[in-house]
Amino acid sequence: MLLAAAALWLIDRAALAVAWLAPLAGLLSAVTFVAVPLLVLRSGVRRGLPALADPLGIDRAPLWRGLAQGVLVSLVVLPLFALALDVLQVRVLHHRRLGVAALESAGIAFQGRGASAADHIVLLDDRRGLAVENHMRLAVLVQPACSEQPLCAPRTLPPGGRLLLAPIAARDLQVRDARGQPLPDGAVMAAATGEALDNPIHAAPGLGWLLPWLFSQLIVVALPEEMFFRGYVLGRLRACFPVRRRLLGVPFGWPHILSAALFALIHLVLVPAPQRLLVFFPGLLFAWLAERSRGVFAPAAHHALANVCQTALLLLYAP
Secondary structure (H helix, E strand, C coil), rough: HHHHHHHHHHHHHHHHHHHHHHHHHHHHHHHHHHHHHHHHHHHHHHHHCCCCCCCCCCCCHHHHHHHHHHHHHHHHHHHHHHHHHHHHHHHHCCEEEECCCCCCCCCHHCCCCCCCCCCCCCEECCCCEEEECCCCCCCCCEEEECCCHHHHHCCCECCCCCEEEHHHHHHHEEEECCCEEEEECCEEEEECCCCCCCCCEEECCCCCCCCHHHHHHHHHHHHHHHHHHHHHHHHHHHHHHHCCCCCEEEECCEEEEEEEHHHHHHCCCCCCCHHHHHHHCCCCCCHHHHHHHHHHHHHHHHHHHHHHHHHHHCCCHHH
C-alpha cells in the first residue's frame, strides 16, 4: 500500500513538472496499481512465501457476468445517488439546477496531442477541465471571459507551463501575451487535430466526451484500482482476518471494511482534502460486490459508471 501511494505521488509530481508527462499520468497510475502487487508477490515467492493463485481477482468469475452484475447494481444504486446529490446541491449548498449539462470539458475536439506543438499554445481535454499548455518561448496571459467569477481570474502561463481551467473558465477565453496584446493568428491550436483556433476561444459545451470517458474510466481507473484494492488488498486481508458474518447473504467483515478504508486513504495522496475520505462508503459497496460476484469485474463496472454518473450530474448545477 505504501509503495503504491509513493509511486502515485511521484507520478503526480512528475506530471506537474513535465508537460508531456501529464497526459500519461492516468496510464502510469493504472500500471502502478497492477504492477505493485505483482512485484510484491514475486519478491515474496523468492523469499519462499506461497504464491497466490489469483492475486488480482480476475480469474474467479467470467468477465461478462461480472460486468452485467455491476451494471445491474448501478441501475439500483445510481438513481438513489442522483436523488441524494440533488438534495445536497439544491437544499444544502443552494445551487441552481441548470436543466442542461454545463461545460465540464472541451469535449472530443481537444483530446490527444498535436503532431507539432512547438511555438503554439495548445488546448487539450484532460477530463477535469480544459488544459492550456504554453509551448512558446514567451509568457502568455490566459483571460477567461467570466472575469467576475472567483475561478476566472487571469493567469500568467510561463514558457513550458501548463494550466488547468475550471469548467466555468473554459467556456470562453482569450490568450494574450504578457503585455495584454493579442497573439498572432494561428498561435493557439487544438491538441487532437493540430488545427489553429480562433482567439478568443469558444469551447462549445457538449457530452461527446461521455462515452469515451466511460471506457477510459473502466480501463484506466476502475479496473486497475479494483484489481489492487478488491483483488490484491482484500485477498491479503481475508487471509489475515477470518470473516464470520454475512451481509445480504455475502461474507462481509473487517477485511472488507479495512480495504475500503485503505481505498479512501490513498485518495488523499493526490488531493489531501478531507472530503476525499467519503469514498470509503462506495468502497464498502465495491468490496461487497467483489465478494458477491467472486471477482473484480462487477465492482469495476459499477465503479466506472459511478464516476461518470457523478461527473455528469454535477454538470447540472451551478452556484
